[in-house]
Amino acid sequence: MRTTTHLLAATAGVAALALSACGVSNTAGGGSGGEEYPSGNVEMYVGASAGGSSDLISRAVSKGLADELGASFPVINQEGANGALAANKVAKAKADGQTIAIQNASLFAITPLAVSEDEVTNLDDFDVVQGVSRDDYVMVTGPKSGFKTLDDIKAAKKKVTYGTTGVGTGAQLSCGLTYASAGVDAEAVPFDGGAPALTAVLGNQVDTACIQVGEAIENIESGKLTPLSVFGPERVEYLPDVPTAKEQGLDVEVAQYRFMTVPKGTPDEVKDAIAEAMQATFKTEEYQAFNEQNSLTPMEISGDEVVAQLEEDKKRFADMVEQYGLDLGAS
Amino acid sequence: MDVNAFLDGFGLVTEPQNLLYCLIGVLIGMLIGVLPGLGPAATIAILLPITYSIDPVSAIIMLAGIYYGAQYGGTITSVLLRLPGEASSVVTVFDGFALAKQGKAGTALGIAAIGSFVGATVSILGLTLVAPLIAGWALSFGDPEYAALALLGVLLVATIGNGNKLKAMIAAALGLLLATVGRDSFSGAERFTFGSLQLTEGIDFVVVAMGLFGVGEILYNLEERHGKPHVPAAVANIWPSRKDLKQSSGAIGRGSLIGFVLGVLPGGGAVMSSLAAYATEKRISKKPERFGRGAIEGVAAPETANNAAATSSFIPLLTLGIPANASMAMLFGALLILGISPGPQLVDERPDLFWGVINSMYIGNLILLVLSIPLVGIFVRILRVRPAILAPITALITILGVYTINNSTFDIFVMIVFGLIGYLMKKVGFEPGPMVLAFVLGSIVEDGFRRSMLIFDGDPTGFFTRPISGTILAAFVLVALWPAVKAIRARRRAATAAAAPTDRDHVDTPTR
Numbered sequence: 001m002r003t004t005t006h007l008l009a010a011t012a013g014v015a016a017l018a019l020s021a022c023g024v025s026n027t028a029g030g031g032s033g034g035e036e037y038p039s040g041n042v043e044m045y046v047g048a049s050a051g052g053s054s055d056l057i058s059r060a061v062s063k064g065l066a067d068e069l070g071a072s073f074p075v076i077n078q079e080g081a082n083g084a085l086a087a088n089k090v091a092k093a094k095a096d097g098q099t100i101a102i103q104n105a106s107l108f109a110i111t112p113l114a115v116s117e118d119e120v121t122n123l124d125d126f127d128v129v130q131g132v133s134r135d136d137y138v139m140v141t142g143p144k145s146g147f148k149t150l151d152d153i154k155a156a157k158k159k160v161t162y163g164t165t166g167v168g169t170g171a172q173l174s175c176g177l178t179y180a181s182a183g184v185d186a187e188a189v190p191f192d193g194g195a196p197a198l199t200a201v202l203g204n205q206v207d208t209a210c211i212q213v214g215e216a217i218e219n220i221e222s223g224k225l226t227p228l229s230v231f232g233p234e235r236v237e238y239l240p241d242v243p244t245a246k247e248q249g250l251d252v253e254v255a256q257y258r259f260m261t262v263p264k265g266t267p268d269e270v271k272d273a274i275a276e277a278m279q280a281t282f283k284t285e286e287y288q289a290f291n292e293q294n295s296l297t298p299m300e301i302s303g304d305e306v307v308a309q310l311e312e313d314k315k316r317f318a319d320m321v322e323q324y325g326l327d328l329g330a331s
Numbered sequence: 332m333d334v335n336a337f338l339d340g341f342g343l344v345t346e347p348q349n350l351l352y353c354l355i356g357v358l359i360g361m362l363i364g365v366l367p368g369l370g371p372a373a374t375i376a377i378l379l380p381i382t383y384s385i386d387p388v389s390a391i392i393m394l395a396g397i398y399y400g401a402q403y404g405g406t407i408t409s410v411l412l413r414l415p416g417e418a419s420s421v422v423t424v425f426d427g428f429a430l431a432k433q434g435k436a437g438t439a440l441g442i443a444a445i446g447s448f449v450g451a452t453v454s455i456l457g458l459t460l461v462a463p464l465i466a467g468w469a470l471s472f473g474d475p476e477y478a479a480l481a482l483l484g485v486l487l488v489a490t491i492g493n494g495n496k497l498k499a500m501i502a503a504a505l506g507l508l509l510a511t512v513g514r515d516s517f518s519g520a521e522r523f524t525f526g527s528l529q530l531t532e533g534i535d536f537v538v539v540a541m542g543l544f545g546v547g548e549i550l551y552n553l554e555e556r557h558g559k560p561h562v563p564a565a566v567a568n569i570w571p572s573r574k575d576l577k578q579s580s581g582a583i584g585r586g587s588l589i590g591f592v593l594g595v596l597p598g599g600g601a602v603m604s605s606l607a608a609y610a611t612e613k614r615i616s617k618k619p620e621r622f623g624r625g626a627i628e629g630v631a632a633p634e635t636a637n638n639a640a641a642t643s644s645f646i647p648l649l650t651l652g653i654p655a656n657a658s659m660a661m662l663f664g665a666l667l668i669l670g671i672s673p674g675p676q677l678v679d680e681r682p683d684l685f686w687g688v689i690n691s692m693y694i695g696n697l698i699l700l701v702l703s704i705p706l707v708g709i710f711v712r713i714l715r716v717r718p719a720i721l722a723p724i725t726a727l728i729t730i731l732g733v734y735t736i737n738n739s740t741f742d743i744f745v746m747i748v749f750g751l752i753g754y755l756m757k758k759v760g761f762e763p764g765p766m767v768l769a770f771v772l773g774s775i776v777e778d779g780f781r782r783s784m785l786i787f788d789g790d791p792t793g794f795f796t797r798p799i800s801g802t803i804l805a806a807f808v809l810v811a812l813w814p815a816v817k818a819i820r821a822r823r824r825a826a827t828a829a830a831a832p833t834d835r836d837h838v839d840t841p842t843r
Contacts, residue, residue: 049657049660050372050375050660050661050664051376051654051657056668059379063380076738077373077737077738078738079532081514081532084531085529085531085532088528114519116520119531161786166516167519187788188785189782189786190517195654195660196597199470199647199651199653200473202470202651203469203472205474214667218674218675221676222675222676293667293668293670293672294667328519
């Protein structure tokens, strides 16, 4: 019987190992260029825990890449420091395309405004290969708050509280800039992610909240939350009746978007292979349905365009934060 | 409640295909539950691609099975190896491991399985009947309430150990201090991270618990057993006796209710429920000194409560679209991938899925009970294994478990440091339990309090004027003052008794 016990423990361990590395390496794809890419499994780091939108997007792309390139692209979650830990892994990896990551714009454009200089992740450590999608923010309010439009809030007599998904996030910046530029006396209440912020605004614990569209949409559609504004350059396909902040006379444009990165100095053939495989993935019905289900707007632009956008956003955000004296760090 | 949809749900679950997926789910869950660290959330993530190709209802039944199956598996390591795989099993360790040492591991595991089954079933019944009602209550539970509840929890932590109260308090204070490590979630400032990016997210509970309990115990045993011949621990009675069952029935009943109610609260609900259930049993027991030395109620109450809580945490997901914990977030993601948006409309839009999942839990839990009772007999034999073999296995489990949380070797070293701390604590008579629990509750207290102060605009009276937080704080004061009140009453009685020796109280006084 003793062996049975050991066996059980061993089975559990082996099952776990097998589950986390169930890759079959197979280098049938590719063909062009001197060296074959990929050679074996490609590690895809995610700077967030399993289950969030960053994770799900990486998994959807990982599946597409595996189908296109004929290798396994295991997703490795390394949560922490708004994604800086996962970014570090890629930055320090060998520049051969075997370690890649889909990263968030907020880590490069917004987080630097909230943390000290030596914790900032530098875009120069990466080559950006391909844009992925945009994940818009929406400002919502509960039915008991009495607010129906952004104008109601501008006319508010008391201090307005707003929930955000954390310090150094786009949610904090979009809500913060809206209140600052509208001249409303408001207080930020940072939560640990989207779900608790959603809970708080549904339960009327905070007056308003800025969260990602995908997290709020079910409660908006069922009438439990009132959407006040979105913050993208144009309206969001999934919430066609909700005006942008710009339409409502506020110069606020904030969106989260994601893009594929590889270590700086990765050969062009490898980057092209990844970009092509991603573009092929974007064309599949399965992937398009995934975007729709998660309320994501495709932003399938080239790597250079992503870099240009990031640089522009970074400067614009820094200027606005300074102009309105918004302090993202201290609450 | 739509009775037809409910019955259709049952029909759906009893289809052979769905029964099979339910069985696979709970089996995988039970196995990964044994391995601390590799939690249900990570497992669901890994198995996600498989679910693309099967029917959505079957997929969710399987994934849900993994989640509640893991709750059963976690008990086994807590009782046998002193490895609590999650925060809500920490309390089980106190009496569970004590029972195992007395050769009553089978009793402990058996009662835990029965309690888990009862707790889960009561909770599913609640989920079936009053889900929308209780979901509304969860929403009115804001940050002030969390802060108050977790504060009460910290107070309970200091009283549940059986050792020196002062030492328990010192350990709890250390735990609170540890909880502050990491990037401040309000200002972005780094606290006690010493410039290490790895510490910005704070220290994971599993790392602390595996170190203090698991590695600490291994080190301590190495020293204690050194040179002594190995005597296999007696595995006396494998089955809980009728007396054990009778003794735990009250604890199981109360644990079910506490677990169901507190489990609905996102974040910390399960920990609080196991803690509250244990503390309740200890308070109402006629012999509280038995707790911590192998009281069967001390296993029954928290295990019942944490299973009930695991089940009721489905309520916010299925009725509000809010994932209450990491595993629920993963299920949320899985549902989205399958083309289903969990939220207030789910019960009307997809009654098949809503009732299919809920009803599969009745069956899944029955499967778990049937599976786990015979397995108890096998599991307890682990205690007969010589320490020279068992210790490396335990060490392997802890290292593997800690690594899988965040794929980080850094965490393994942090765990080893905690192992040394745990060993030293045990040497000088400190219990790791209060430290670990205070560590978990610390960030809830801090975040809740600071967020409340932002919401109240700096006015702390709000804590007392809100009905729920006010009530909790009143309970806090009562619990805190109770020993003092008791002492004063005892002294007064002693005084009266001394003044009038013929008084009836006379008989009582010496024991007070």
